[in-house]
Amino acid sequence: MLLAATALSTATPALADQTSLEAEVALLKAQIAAQKEQLAAQAARLEQVEARLQATATPTTPPAALAESTSKASGATASPTAVAANTVGVGKGSGGDTTIGGYGEITYNGYLKDSSRNQADLKRLVLFVGHRFSDKLSFNSEIEVEHAVASSGDQGEVAIEQAYLDYSFSQAANLKAGLFLMPFGFLNRNHEPPVFYGVERNEVETRIIPSTWxxxxxxxxxxxxxxxxxxxxxxxxxxxxxxxxPGAPLAGSHQELQLAKASSLSFYGSLEYQGIPGLLIGGAVFTGNATHNNADFKADHSLPDFSGITSRVTLWDVHGRWQHRGLDLQALYARGTISRSAALGTVIENFNDTNGTELPVAPSAFYGWYVQGAYSFALGGTATLDPFVRYEKFDTQARLPLGLMSDLANRDRVLTTGLSFHPLREVVVKVDYQKFFENKDNDRINLGLGYMF
Incomplete structure (x- = not known):
């Protein structure tokens, strides 16, 4: 018994030590498992953020070297996210951070047949302000000043181009609400000067697609x-x-959320495929009632009376792009229609006869298309030289009601060729020549300076 008691007293501390060690090992294993779960969750969040940035942000490399940035049809964020890819943090709130960015351009147009039309312009200066409240919820905004000075006696203006909230459920499902860009074409969502070719924005994506829309x-x-x-x-x-x-049918009639008539709402949808590296194919459609229960006349009886007329505006486009190494090929077709244009035109003509005015009659149909090719030559470092050529055709009065004749000034074929020099990816110096085949007095040489940050 004495020997047994002695052995038991000797074994008890050893068993206690072993039990303590096992408990410590179990605790360490639990802590390691918890850390693995935390790391896995953080990695998943990083992958989501990276996927969203890749899907939304306009690349800051020269256009010919870009992987097409419109994969996220929310183009909504086209300009803001193009800038967001290069934004600078300026402050942090609870659970988030604030960023700023921007872009701008200065242009010179030299008309070859009438130098009195020559002009230089600080075309636009844009500031982006965004805030990320959490990993899922963010705010984006874009504030634009056009033509340097905005006042009652000047042609410049200040506009809010975007202001919306964005909530990410996953890469496959995201919700946005507010004022945002429509997912059409290329330029409407990605219009920073270092990103597109040519000093001036192309005719089709300004006259037919009313960029920035x-x-x-x-x-x-x-x-x-x-x-x-x-x-x-x-x-x-x-x-x-x-x-x-008449030269840009939808430019004046899109409402920009400025006391917008909303008796009727519109619907849009877009699809794009980028499953093959370097390839983008997509299209979009927008349609909605555009008479809004005669809201304008009811608010101001001095305007034309469209009572009893329901007119629908529909716009659609298809576009494609192929980028391989330095090669960049691009094409787009867009077409719009305005229903009941004959009824609308009859009201307008009667109004003009009665009041001695010359209000234009809306077309039944309008369209435009272009093809474009470019190549990027590396000059060392991040510098590139990108020659390009673009051919486009548009007709903003392709079909008119009431037997009216279209105006030659509202249709043309335009050849544009030039160079873009990027000393840095975010800065561009441009020069190009534009040949107008129908309206020859518009032939010109353009110079441009652009930047984004």
Missing amino acids: REGGMGLYGSTPFGLSYDVGVTTGFDVAKFDD
């Missing part, structure tokens, strides 16, 4: 692992009572 509303967008992205939503739409320019 934004609407207020809600949209759902996302992308799939096999390269397909989508963007669908409900927004404000056009107002045909504001039609004022």
